[in-house]
Amino acid sequence: MVRPREFDEEKALDAAMQIFWEKGFEATSLSDLTLRMGIQRPSIYSAFGDKKELFEAALRKYTRSHSAYVRTSLQNNSSVKEGFRAFFENMVANEYEKGPNRGCFCINTMVELSPHDEKFEVLTREHEMYLSVIFQETIERGVQSGELDADLNTKGLAQTIVVSLIGLTVIMKSRPERSFVDNSVEVILSLLK
Amino acid sequence: MVRPREFDEEKALDAAMQIFWEKGFEATSLSDLTLRMGIQRPSIYSAFGDKKELFEAALRKYTRSHSAYVRTSLQNNSSVKEGFRAFFENMVANEYEKGPNRGCFCINTMVELSPHDEKFEVLTREHEMYLSVIFQETIERGVQSGELDADLNTKGLAQTIVVSLIGLTVIMKSRPERSFVDNSVEVILSLLK
DNA sequence: ATTATAACGTACCGATCAGTATGTTATAAT
DNA sequence: ATTATAACATACTGATCGGTACGTTATAAT
Numbered sequence: 001m002v003r004p005r006e007f008d009e010e011k012a013l014d015a016a017m018q019i020f021w022e023k024g025f026e027a028t029s030l031s032d033l034t035l036r037m038g039i040q041r042p043s044i045y046s047a048f049g050d051k052k053e054l055f056e057a058a059l060r061k062y063t064r065s066h067s068a069y070v071r072t073s074l075q076n077n078s079s080v081k082e083g084f085r086a087f088f089e090n091m092v093a094n095e096y097e098k099g100p101n102r103g104c105f106c107i108n109t110m111v112e113l114s115p116h117d118e119k120f121e122v123l124t125r126e127h128e129m130y131l132s133v134i135f136q137e138t139i140e141r142g143v144q145s146g147e148l149d150a151d152l153n154t155k156g157l158a159q160t161i162v163v164s165l166i167g168l169t170v171i172m173k174s175r176p177e178r179s180f181v182d183n184s185v186e187v188i189l190s191l192l193k
Numbered sequence: 194m195v196r197p198r199e200f201d202e203e204k205a206l207d208a209a210m211q212i213f214w215e216k217g218f219e220a221t222s223l224s225d226l227t228l229r230m231g232i233q234r235p236s237i238y239s240a241f242g243d244k245k246e247l248f249e250a251a252l253r254k255y256t257r258s259h260s261a262y263v264r265t266s267l268q269n270n271s272s273v274k275e276g277f278r279a280f281f282e283n284m285v286a287n288e289y290e291k292g293p294n295r296g297c298f299c300i301n302t303m304v305e306l307s308p309h310d311e312k313f314e315v316l317t318r319e320h321e322m323y324l325s326v327i328f329q330e331t332i333e334r335g336v337q338s339g340e341l342d343a344d345l346n347t348k349g350l351a352q353t354i355v356v357s358l359i360g361l362t363v364i365m366k367s368r369p370e371r372s373f374v375d376n377s378v379e380v381i382l383s384l385l386k
Numbered sequence: 387a388t389t390a391t392a393a394c395g396t397a398c399c400g401a402t403c404a405g406t407a408t409g410t411t412a413t414a415a416t
Numbered sequence: 417a418t419t420a421t422a423a424c425a426t427a428c429t430g431a432t433c434g435g436t437a438c439g440t441t442a443t444a445a446t
Contacts, residue, residue: 002422003414003423040423041406042424042425114367115215155376163357167359170359170360176322186349196441197444199393223435236393
């Protein structure tokens with residue numbers, strides 16, 4: 001009975017995610033969005049609501065896929081420590097290879113919006129807490145298997161890894177010498193023993 | 194021969210620093226600035242140049258005073274480990290007590306501007322590298338005095354403390370439970386032995 | 387007292403912002 | 417084939433953006 005949508009909502013949302021991720025909320029204009037999403041302004045509003053609602057949808061898409069990525073990434077390796085090593089080294093390599101240097105969409109949002117918008121404070125916090133749980137479960141798997149010491153403070157350690165992950169992601173935005181980051185990763189991994 | 198300035202440049206710059214620190218570059222308007230600095234628009238341009246030059250001056254003022262604060266803060270305590278503990282605990286307490294939740298101006302800038310503006314990439318990197326040097330010198334003082342193990346990787350440890358400091362500052366923007374941060378501080382301090 | 391100079395306040399500039407009114411077009415149900 | 421519906425493209429809204437032109441005022445040197 002009605003005219004069907006001509007664009008793929010999921011692809012459009014993905015495009016919005018990419019540009020918000022790269023430029024942040026304030027620096028991204030509606031014109032930027034229509035250009036990259038390949039659709040007109042009213043289509044954005046009818047499909048996603050206003051700019052902030054679109055941003056929220058994009059962030060939710062990001063955290064969902066990022067959580068899944070982290071989870072499977074750590075499950076890939078039978079050794080917990082090697083799993084974490086591969087995870088960190090991969091992240092560092094990715095950030096140094098590519099051009100844009102976008103970091104993590106969730107962390108960017110934590111800095112830009114969370115202090116001024118409770119909705120994003122909650123959203124970003126919940127993602128980091130979820131990562132912390134994944135890390136803790138992974139560490140406990142290592143304890144269970146005997147790979148890691150039984151007296152490890154698994155919760156505190158997982159929380160510290162979240163903190164370190166954020167710190168590494170952010171400092172890489174200033175492009176420090178690669179050795180700076182590599183050294184830090186090594187010291188952080190030394191906590192897993 | 195000329196009419197003298199009626200406002201205190203240093204106070205005006207300080208006001209600009211406060212608001213840029215709180216809201217970031219993009220979200221701060223010229224109207225915000227004239228309001229908080231207590232001067233008119235043309236006065237800003239004649240005294241500080243355009244918005245980005247003013248921002249740069251404000252950031253330089255911040256990094257200068259922050260460096261001095263960190264340096265003296267760590268010198269206050271004769272025990273290196275207790276010095277770091279006091280430093281971290283103070284930072285956490287400050288961030289949780291106050292309302293605004295501004296974090297660190299330099300870190301905010303690293304996230305917002307460094308990936309898109311080489312000048313700020315350099316500026317923010319240099320500040321973090323400077324902090325790393327302060328931390329390393331402090332750790333080496335502890336090694337020298339016998340408080341810390343002689344086989345510590347002082348450089349890597351200092352770099353890791355920078356990374357942790359950034360991570361803690363950023364995650365506090367999402368207001369995690371206090372215990373999350375406290376636990377992380379404890380684990381990080383455990384590296385100093 | 388006159389004059390040169392720059393800081394001052396006001397009021398403006400074109401550009402761009404987020405968001406929308408409107409008329410047209412395409413589709414599915416009848 | 418007709419009709420109801422919503423997606424579409426165009427073009428617009430008022431507001432606000434960063435930045436500046438300009439006329440006035442206050443000061444210091446003469």
